[in-house]
Amino acid sequence: GGQFNAFTSKEYTCYYAKVLDEHFPMALHLLSEMFFHSLLDEQELAKEKQVILEEIRMYEDTPDELVHELLAKAAFGAHPLGASVSGTKEALAAMQRDDLLEFMRQAYTPENTVIAIAGRIPPDVLQLVEEAFSQFSTSHEPFSTQRAPFCRQTILQPKETEQIHLCLGYPGLAIHDERIHTVSILNNIIGGSMSSRLFQRIREDHGLAYSIFSYHTAHLQEGLFAVYTGTSPEHGELVMAMIREIVEEICDEGITEEELKIxxxxxxxxxxxxxxSTNSRMSRLGRNELLLRRHWTVDEVLEKLNRITREDVLAVARDIFQDPPALAAVGGEASLAKLQHSFSRTMSDGGKRF
Structure with a gap:
């Protein structure tokens, strides 16, 4: 009657369970067994590799998912942040059981692990956790990490689709940056909500796209601010020009007080x-402790948001959009060629923001 699962992001893996509170000790024990005593049976590993292979193929067949993977590569190149979380078919085929065991030996150490619990917590929770997770081996050398230089590449993937799918990516903010909440407001205004400028102008006013949005992803040492849309091949150049127009308006004129308030x-x-949601509470606690090494209370975050001004948002916008973006697109060859020509022409004409 409970849930056990896991997911992987660019910088961490989360193993989680959700059960009725009376089953908490059992859930903790099972997570501990998974964490420390997974057999990684060769036959099971072969089946799981096949499952991941199908996942990779699924993404390759889904242009509105694939384009985001391509944007990461266009933005961060050969750095691990530029790689797909699922990996490549070649890397998957070459992966052996010993590779996984060695990774676990290096990565699954006390200093790399956070245990986050949310819900009706039993009074003896610390004792239960200590008993379940007392089996850590000696810590090893931490992984060496290097900043990812922003590559600003253009990656075009020909594929016969009804739409052209495009992503523009700019250098974002790292998760430790004190302006991280300011960029959240900027993202909301540009394309992070149905009241955003991108959504209102491109979808509501002109009907040029069904899906149009922006997002900001913060990593440990860098970030990515991205804009995505899917549109008819004949509208690709126009929509890209409208995105540029909105970005330039914000950098030149700033935002309104009403936009900031909303x-x-x-x-x-x-x-x-x-x-x-206990899921959301758990994820927030774990991510804050693992990546920030501290917990921001909700009141602290709300206070920070309340202090942000229009001038703060303008300064962050001018910082993020000061240079041309990386570009990734998926679509027919003819529409991709037109899009690249338009993008290159704008760049050669001295367009800073593209």
Whole structure:
């Protein structure tokens, strides 16, 4: 009657369980067994590799997913942040059981592990956790990490599709950056909500796209601010020009007080409402401790959001959009050629933001 699963991001893996509170000791024990005593049976590993291979193929057949993978590569190149979480078919085929065991030996250490618990917590929780996770081996040399230089590449993937799917990516902010909440407001105003400029102008006013949005991903040492849309091949150049127009307007003129108020309240509302979910609470606790090495309370975050001004948002926008973006696109060869020509022409004409 419970849930056990795991997921992987660019910088961490999460193993989690969700059960009724009376089953907490059992869930903790099972997670501990998975963490320390996974057999990694050769036959099971072969089946799981096949499952991941199908996942890779699924993404390759889904252009609105594939284009984001291509953007990461266009932005970060050969750095691990530029790689797909699923990996490549070649790397998957070459992977052996010993490779996984060695990775676990290096990565699954006390200093790399956070245990986050949310819900009705038993009074003896610390004793239970200590008993379940007392089997850590001696710590090893931490992984060496290097900043990912922003590559600003253009990657075009020909594929026969009804739409052309494109992503523009700019250098974002690292998770430790004190302006991280400011960029959340900027993202909300540009394309992170249905009231955003991208959504209102490109979808609502002109009907040029069904899906149009922006997002900001913060990593340990760098970040990525991205804009995505899917549109008819004949509209690709026009939509890209409209994205540029919106970016330039914000960098030149800033945002309005009304936009700031709406964005701030949306972000605050989403944060507070997320507290109703134990899953969300658990994820927030774990991610903050693992990546930030501290816990920001909700009140602290709300206070930071309330202090952000229009001038703060303008300064972050001018910082992020000061240079041309990386470009990734998936679509027919003819539409990709037109898009690349338009993008290159704008760049050669001295377009800073593209």
């Amino acid at each position: 964005a701030r309240e949306q972000i605050k509302g989403n944060l507070v409402l997320s507290l109703e």
